[in-house]
Amino acid sequence: IVDDKIDDIQAALRFATNKAHLVIVTGGLGPTVNDVTRTALTEFTGIKLREHPTVLSGLARRFNTPADQLRPNLRRQALVPEQGRYLDNPHGTAVGLVFELDPWVLVALPGPPRELQPMVTNQLVPYLRSRFGVRQLGASITLRFVGLGQSAIDHTLRQKGLVPPDVIETSLFDGSRVDFTFTLPSDSPADHARLRQLADQIRAVFGDYVYADDGASLEEVVCRLIRARGGRLVVVEAASACSLAASLARAPSAAAVLAGAYVGPDEATLRQLIRVPEADWARASTAEQQLKALAQAACQHSRSDWAIVVGPRHSAPTSSSLNVGFKFPDGQWQVHQFSAPGSGEAALANLVTQVLDRFRRLLQPAPASAASSGR
Incomplete structure (x- = not known):
């Protein structure tokens, strides 16, 4: 990773071209003043740029503006190497650039994943195959x-x-x-x-x-384990903001095991949503008992056998944690505590991984000591 500075990019290019004949750069092809990759590459290679009429007409269509009325910063994206080629970008305005400087090939690709990934698959890989040939992939x-x-x-x-x-x-x-x-x-x-x-x-x-070892996601592994043991799973979430259910729902086997999800900011809201009977809630005098009441009611309403209940976050001056309850078809009930250091996307993803991994281990045949932290 380098800064959006021509000197820094060229220093990285010097290092890379001393190591390999194929160098791929991503980002910095857009219309802003910080998008200097195109300039850095043409200066580094000595290959001049020219305005390509096909790329220019594509920009005009995208912006519904005659080519001669396009702003200069937009029109700059129609510049491609004279010695090389460009890679079409149906998903954005910045085409990929290929600088061919024998024996080196330097490729510049747009940074946004929705543009980068299809360009690699549909444009770059076929070009590299024709340029360098193919070799059978090893085991x-x-x-x-x-x-x-x-x-x-x-x-x-x-x-x-x-x-x-x-x-x-x-x-x-x-x-x-x-x-x-x-x-x-x-x-x-x-x-x-x-x-x-x-x-x-x-x-x-x-x-x-x-x-x-077969490419399955952690979510898919959990779904397979539930399916093998029989029954369906319901998810109840407070602190995890539906991240757990959304993650599980993407697994190929989810349709066979995931019965549904209930999401709310706290236990009281979830209780109303799931319609926990008043008598059951009155008997739930602790936070752990409230999680269990939520799990039992959710299983009843969704006709599920398994439940995961993610409780609300409990913050302390130096730490933050939450309890997660796991209900099993035989009535077994376990509560495990997890650290919850943040509420951003990365923190939620990490929490989902921790919860799924713990559930996976509980689902697998294991020595009795493996579940000793449950209550």
Whole structure:
């Protein structure tokens, strides 16, 4: 990541071109004064820019303005390399730019994901395939981790000497979920068997921190576990603002197990929404008992067997926490406490991951000590 400064971008380009013949830059192709990637690249490569009539006519149509009346900052986006090509952008105004400076290829792509991602799939990949040819992808396997940081996983892999020298290892993290992909150069049955053996060895070391090896999301794994045991799940949320239900609903198996969700700012609102009987609520003298009353009523009204109830946030001078209740078909009831340091999007995503991971572990066959924190 570099600043929107021509000198900084060019310094990064010098570093990158000393390492690779293909360099991809994202961002900085728009109409504002800070969008200087185009200028930085043309100065760096010495390749001049020219106004492309097709791109210009596309801008005119998008803004419903004759080309000669487009503002200069908009019209600048019609400039493409004389030595290279452009990549069409049906989702925005900034086309991708390809500077061909043998043996290097420098590619500039727009930054917004809704423009970047389809451009890579539909424009860049076909270009790179025709430019550099294709090679058969090697065998690979991805292990999905939760509850451990990327550096901690990598350190253990190194310390234990688990990854052979010829296996290529890459990783990607999203909050408290981490994917590690292991790839071999070739793709044969023997290669797949080696990677499966490697995955088994890694699982033996990390145990339940590995939640999938088939690409399934944490949400999908939870839905599969519920489906295997039978019944449907209802979700009741206060502090999590429907994040948990929304996350689960995106899982492919959700339609088979998710009965619905109730969302409100606090227990009192949820009680009215779910229509908890007055007598049951009167007997619920503690916060944990109120969560249980909400779970029982939600299961009754939605005809569900399982329930997750996320309570409201409780703030203290130095910390913030919340209780989450889990109801099982056999009547078992457990309450677990989670830290809740914030209410932004990242904090809610982290909370959802913590809750789903705890529920996953409760659903899996495990020693009795695994649930010792429940009450």
